[in-house]
Amino acid sequence: MRAAMIRTRALVAVAPLVLLPALGPVADAPEPVSISGTTWFDANFDGIRQDTEGELWKLPVRVERADSPDVVATGETGVGGRYEFTDLPPGRYKVIIRGASERGPTRQDVGDDRTDSDIDQLYGQSNALDCTGGPCTVVDGGFAESHLDVGIEVDPATVKLPPQGRASVKVTVTNTGTRPWWASVYLPPQGVAVENPGGEGWVCNTVDPRRPNCSRFGEFLMPDETRHLWFDVVTVGAPSGTVDVSVLPGNDDNPANNHGLVHVTAR
Ligand SMILES: [Ca+2]
Numbered sequence: 136m137r138a139a140m141i142r143t144r145a146l147v148a149v150a151p152l153v154l155l156p157a158l159g160p161v162a163d164a165p166e167p168v169s170i171s172g173t174t175w176f177d178a179n180f181d182g183i184r185q186d187t188e189g190e191l192w193k194l195p196v197r198v199e200r201a202d203s204p205d206v207v208a209t210g211e212t213g214v215g216g217r218y219e220f221t222d223l224p225p226g227r228y229k230v231i232i233r234g235a236s237e238r239g240p241t242r243q244d245v246g247d248d249r250t251d252s253d254i255d256q257l258y259g260q261s262n263a264l265d266c267t268g269g270p271c272t273v274v275d276g277g278f279a280e281s282h283l284d285v286g287i288e289v290d291p292a293t294v295k296l297p298p299q300g301r302a303s304v305k306v307t308v309t310n311t312g313t314r315p316w317w318a319s320v321y322l323p324p325q326g327v328a329v330e331n332p333g334g335e336g337w338v339c340n341t342v343d344p345r346r347p348n349c350s351r352f353g354e355f356l357m358p359d360e361t362r363h364l365w366f367d368v369v370t371v372g373a374p375s376g377t378v379d380v381s382v383l384p385g386n387d388d389n390p391a392n393n394h395g396l397v398h399v400t401a402r
Protein backbone atom coordinates (compact mmCIF):
# COMPACT_ATOMS: atom_id res chain seq x y z
CA MET A 136 0.00 0.00 0.00
CA ARG A 137 1.28 3.40 -0.84
CA ALA A 138 2.27 5.31 2.26
CA ALA A 139 0.59 8.59 3.04
CA MET A 140 2.38 11.74 2.02
CA ILE A 141 3.97 13.91 4.69
CA ARG A 142 3.98 17.58 3.94
CA THR A 143 6.75 19.70 5.35
CA ARG A 144 5.88 23.32 5.57
CA ALA A 145 8.38 25.68 4.03
CA LEU A 146 9.81 28.27 6.43
CA VAL A 147 10.03 31.00 3.87
CA ALA A 148 7.35 33.51 3.14
CA VAL A 149 5.88 33.66 -0.34
CA ALA A 150 7.35 36.53 -2.31
CA PRO A 151 5.14 39.65 -2.42
CA LEU A 152 3.26 40.52 -5.56
CA VAL A 153 5.09 42.65 -8.08
CA LEU A 154 3.11 45.80 -8.81
CA LEU A 155 3.12 47.11 -12.35
CA PRO A 156 2.40 50.72 -13.44
CA ALA A 157 -1.10 51.78 -12.48
CA LEU A 158 -2.50 51.90 -16.01
CA GLY A 159 -0.91 48.73 -17.33
CA PRO A 160 -2.14 45.14 -17.06
CA VAL A 161 -1.60 43.47 -13.69
CA ALA A 162 0.68 40.44 -13.86
CA ASP A 163 -0.36 37.18 -12.24
CA ALA A 164 1.40 36.36 -9.01
CA PRO A 165 4.11 33.76 -9.62
CA GLU A 166 2.89 30.26 -8.92
CA PRO A 167 4.56 28.79 -5.87
CA VAL A 168 6.58 25.64 -6.50
CA SER A 169 7.13 22.49 -4.54
CA ILE A 170 10.05 20.10 -4.14
CA SER A 171 9.61 16.55 -2.96
CA GLY A 172 11.40 13.23 -2.84
CA THR A 173 12.00 9.97 -1.05
CA THR A 174 14.91 8.63 0.97
CA TRP A 175 15.82 4.95 0.99
CA PHE A 176 18.48 2.48 2.05
CA ASP A 177 20.66 1.22 -0.80
CA ALA A 178 21.58 -2.15 0.66
CA ASN A 179 23.68 -3.27 -2.32
CA PHE A 180 25.25 0.15 -3.04
CA ASP A 181 24.35 0.06 -6.73
CA GLY A 182 22.71 3.49 -6.68
CA ILE A 183 19.34 2.02 -7.66
CA ARG A 184 16.35 1.41 -5.42
CA GLN A 185 15.20 -2.18 -5.76
CA ASP A 186 11.81 -3.31 -4.45
CA THR A 187 13.48 -4.95 -1.45
CA GLU A 188 15.19 -1.73 -0.31
CA GLY A 189 13.20 0.13 2.30
CA GLU A 190 12.62 3.77 3.05
CA LEU A 191 14.54 5.86 5.61
CA TRP A 192 12.63 8.04 8.06
CA LYS A 193 13.61 11.13 10.01
CA LEU A 194 16.48 12.24 7.82
CA PRO A 195 17.02 16.01 7.94
CA VAL A 196 16.32 17.74 4.63
CA ARG A 197 16.87 21.36 3.75
CA VAL A 198 16.43 23.55 0.70
CA GLU A 199 18.97 26.26 -0.08
CA ARG A 200 19.28 28.81 -2.82
CA ALA A 201 21.30 27.28 -5.65
CA ASP A 202 23.85 30.06 -5.69
CA SER A 203 24.17 30.82 -1.98
CA PRO A 204 23.99 29.00 1.36
CA ASP A 205 20.71 30.75 2.25
CA VAL A 206 18.37 28.16 3.74
CA VAL A 207 14.79 28.63 2.57
CA ALA A 208 13.16 25.55 4.10
CA THR A 209 13.96 22.70 6.49
CA GLY A 210 12.23 19.49 7.44
CA GLU A 211 12.72 15.76 7.67
CA THR A 212 11.55 12.65 5.91
CA GLY A 213 8.43 10.93 7.20
CA VAL A 214 6.22 7.99 6.37
CA GLY A 215 7.49 6.15 3.32
CA GLY A 216 10.73 8.15 3.49
CA ARG A 217 8.80 11.01 1.90
CA TYR A 218 9.35 14.74 2.24
CA GLU A 219 7.75 17.66 0.48
CA PHE A 220 8.25 21.40 0.61
CA THR A 221 5.37 23.46 -0.74
CA ASP A 222 4.69 27.14 -1.37
CA LEU A 223 8.25 28.01 -2.29
CA PRO A 224 8.67 31.09 -4.46
CA PRO A 225 9.93 30.22 -7.95
CA GLY A 226 13.71 30.17 -8.03
CA ARG A 227 16.82 28.07 -8.34
CA TYR A 228 17.40 25.73 -5.43
CA LYS A 229 19.41 22.80 -4.18
CA VAL A 230 18.37 20.10 -1.73
CA ILE A 231 20.67 18.72 0.97
CA ILE A 232 19.77 15.47 2.73
CA ARG A 233 21.74 14.23 5.73
CA GLY A 234 22.24 10.57 6.57
CA ALA A 235 23.24 9.10 9.90
CA SER A 236 26.96 8.77 10.68
CA GLU A 237 26.94 5.08 9.81
CA ARG A 238 25.35 5.76 6.42
CA GLY A 239 26.38 8.05 3.64
CA PRO A 240 24.89 8.99 0.27
CA THR A 241 25.06 6.29 -2.35
CA ARG A 242 26.11 6.70 -5.99
CA GLN A 243 24.47 9.66 -7.72
CA ASP A 244 22.44 9.65 -10.95
CA VAL A 245 23.43 6.19 -12.10
CA GLY A 246 20.40 5.46 -14.26
CA ASP A 247 16.62 5.77 -14.32
CA ASP A 248 15.70 8.97 -12.51
CA ARG A 249 12.64 7.26 -10.99
CA THR A 250 14.78 4.76 -9.09
CA ASP A 251 18.21 6.33 -8.65
CA SER A 252 19.62 8.82 -6.14
CA ASP A 253 19.95 12.52 -6.93
CA ILE A 254 22.37 13.74 -4.26
CA ASP A 255 26.16 13.68 -4.37
CA GLN A 256 28.28 11.35 -2.28
CA LEU A 257 30.37 14.03 -0.63
CA TYR A 258 27.75 16.37 0.82
CA GLY A 259 24.36 14.78 0.15
CA GLN A 260 23.59 17.75 -2.09
CA SER A 261 21.56 17.80 -5.30
CA ASN A 262 22.48 19.54 -8.49
CA ALA A 263 20.97 23.01 -8.96
CA LEU A 264 17.22 22.79 -9.55
CA ASP A 265 15.53 25.21 -11.90
CA CYS A 266 12.17 25.81 -10.20
CA THR A 267 11.38 29.05 -11.96
CA GLY A 268 8.56 27.75 -14.09
CA GLY A 269 6.21 25.48 -12.19
CA PRO A 270 6.63 22.21 -10.30
CA CYS A 271 10.20 21.28 -9.62
CA THR A 272 12.18 18.10 -9.97
CA VAL A 273 11.83 15.25 -7.51
CA VAL A 274 15.04 14.83 -5.47
CA ASP A 275 15.49 11.33 -4.07
CA GLY A 276 18.25 10.36 -1.66
CA GLY A 277 19.72 6.86 -1.41
CA PHE A 278 22.00 6.01 1.50
CA ALA A 279 24.38 3.08 1.87
CA GLU A 280 26.21 1.50 4.77
CA SER A 281 29.41 3.42 5.43
CA HIS A 282 32.40 1.27 4.49
CA LEU A 283 35.90 2.66 4.06
CA ASP A 284 38.35 0.49 2.16
CA VAL A 285 41.31 1.88 0.27
CA GLY A 286 43.81 -0.54 -1.26
CA ILE A 287 47.38 -0.37 -2.57
CA GLU A 288 49.11 -2.40 -5.28
CA VAL A 289 52.72 -1.97 -6.39
CA ASP A 290 54.24 -3.01 -9.69
CA PRO A 291 56.81 -4.48 -9.72
CA ALA A 292 56.82 -5.91 -6.20
CA THR A 293 60.40 -7.17 -6.66
CA VAL A 294 63.16 -5.11 -8.25
CA LYS A 295 66.70 -6.29 -9.04
CA LEU A 296 69.21 -3.47 -9.30
CA PRO A 297 72.95 -3.03 -9.64
CA PRO A 298 74.74 -0.62 -7.27
CA GLN A 299 73.59 2.93 -8.02
CA GLY A 300 70.74 1.42 -10.03
CA ARG A 301 67.32 2.98 -10.53
CA ALA A 302 63.90 1.57 -11.43
CA SER A 303 60.40 2.99 -11.72
CA VAL A 304 57.62 1.59 -9.53
CA LYS A 305 53.93 2.08 -10.27
CA VAL A 306 51.51 2.38 -7.35
CA THR A 307 47.79 1.76 -7.87
CA VAL A 308 45.50 3.30 -5.23
CA THR A 309 41.86 2.20 -5.39
CA ASN A 310 38.85 3.12 -3.30
CA THR A 311 36.76 -0.06 -3.06
CA GLY A 312 34.59 1.19 -0.21
CA THR A 313 31.40 3.26 -0.17
CA ARG A 314 32.87 6.46 1.24
CA PRO A 315 35.02 9.15 -0.41
CA TRP A 316 38.54 9.24 0.99
CA TRP A 317 40.86 12.17 1.53
CA ALA A 318 43.92 10.48 0.12
CA SER A 319 47.49 10.26 1.42
CA VAL A 320 50.10 7.66 0.51
CA TYR A 321 53.36 7.06 2.37
CA LEU A 322 56.54 5.73 0.74
CA PRO A 323 59.05 5.08 3.55
CA PRO A 324 62.23 3.44 2.17
CA GLN A 325 64.64 1.18 4.04
CA GLY A 326 68.14 0.64 2.64
CA VAL A 327 67.18 2.37 -0.63
CA ALA A 328 65.99 5.83 -1.64
CA VAL A 329 62.72 7.06 -3.11
CA GLU A 330 62.96 9.82 -5.70
CA ASN A 331 60.64 11.69 -8.07
CA PRO A 332 57.28 10.53 -6.70
CA GLY A 333 54.18 11.93 -8.41
CA GLY A 334 51.59 11.60 -11.18
CA GLU A 335 47.81 11.79 -11.70
CA GLY A 336 47.22 14.72 -9.40
CA TRP A 337 49.36 13.56 -6.47
CA VAL A 338 51.34 16.27 -4.72
CA CYS A 339 54.40 14.71 -3.09
CA ASN A 340 56.66 15.79 -0.29
CA THR A 341 60.23 14.47 -0.15
CA VAL A 342 61.67 16.96 2.33
CA ASP A 343 62.23 14.11 4.80
CA PRO A 344 63.86 11.35 2.68
CA ARG A 345 62.90 8.79 5.34
CA ARG A 346 59.23 9.52 4.93
CA PRO A 347 58.23 10.68 1.45
CA ASN A 348 54.47 11.05 1.13
CA CYS A 349 51.90 12.08 -1.46
CA SER A 350 48.44 13.61 -1.08
CA ARG A 351 45.64 14.83 -3.31
CA PHE A 352 44.93 18.24 -1.86
CA GLY A 353 41.39 19.37 -2.38
CA GLU A 354 40.31 16.22 -4.16
CA PHE A 355 38.75 13.09 -2.73
CA LEU A 356 39.29 9.61 -4.06
CA MET A 357 35.71 8.55 -4.75
CA PRO A 358 34.31 5.00 -4.46
CA ASP A 359 35.46 2.88 -7.42
CA GLU A 360 38.04 5.49 -8.35
CA THR A 361 41.63 4.46 -9.04
CA ARG A 362 44.64 6.76 -9.17
CA HIS A 363 48.21 5.85 -9.98
CA LEU A 364 51.43 7.38 -8.88
CA TRP A 365 55.01 6.53 -9.74
CA PHE A 366 58.34 6.83 -8.00
CA ASP A 367 61.93 5.85 -8.65
CA VAL A 368 63.57 3.43 -6.29
CA VAL A 369 67.34 3.97 -6.15
CA THR A 370 70.03 1.82 -4.55
CA VAL A 371 72.26 3.95 -2.36
CA GLY A 372 74.95 1.56 -1.11
CA ALA A 373 73.13 -1.26 0.62
CA PRO A 374 72.66 -4.32 -1.61
CA SER A 375 68.98 -4.57 -0.85
CA GLY A 376 66.09 -2.77 0.75
CA THR A 377 62.34 -2.18 0.76
CA VAL A 378 59.76 0.51 0.23
CA ASP A 379 56.62 -0.05 2.30
CA VAL A 380 54.01 1.84 0.27
CA SER A 381 50.98 2.39 2.47
CA VAL A 382 47.73 4.24 2.90
CA LEU A 383 46.69 5.09 6.42
CA PRO A 384 43.07 6.18 6.23
CA GLY A 385 41.40 6.40 9.60
CA ASN A 386 38.89 3.64 10.28
CA ASP A 387 39.75 1.62 7.17
CA ASP A 388 37.47 -1.42 7.42
CA ASN A 389 39.92 -3.64 5.52
CA PRO A 390 43.48 -2.81 6.57
CA ALA A 391 44.81 -6.02 4.95
CA ASN A 392 45.25 -4.24 1.60
CA ASN A 393 46.68 -1.00 2.97
CA HIS A 394 50.30 -1.92 2.20
CA GLY A 395 52.28 -2.76 -0.93
CA LEU A 396 55.86 -3.83 -0.23
CA VAL A 397 58.55 -3.29 -2.88
CA HIS A 398 61.55 -5.59 -2.39
CA VAL A 399 64.83 -4.37 -3.87
CA THR A 400 67.56 -6.98 -4.31
CA ALA A 401 71.09 -6.79 -5.72
CA ARG A 402 71.69 -7.90 -9.29
CA1 LIG B 1 20.19 -0.86 -4.65
Ligand SMILES: [Ca+2]
Pocket residue numbers: 283284285286387388389390391392393
Ligand atom coordinates in the same frame (compact mmCIF):
# COMPACT_ATOMS: atom_id res chain seq x y z
CA1 LIG C 1 41.94 -1.04 3.00
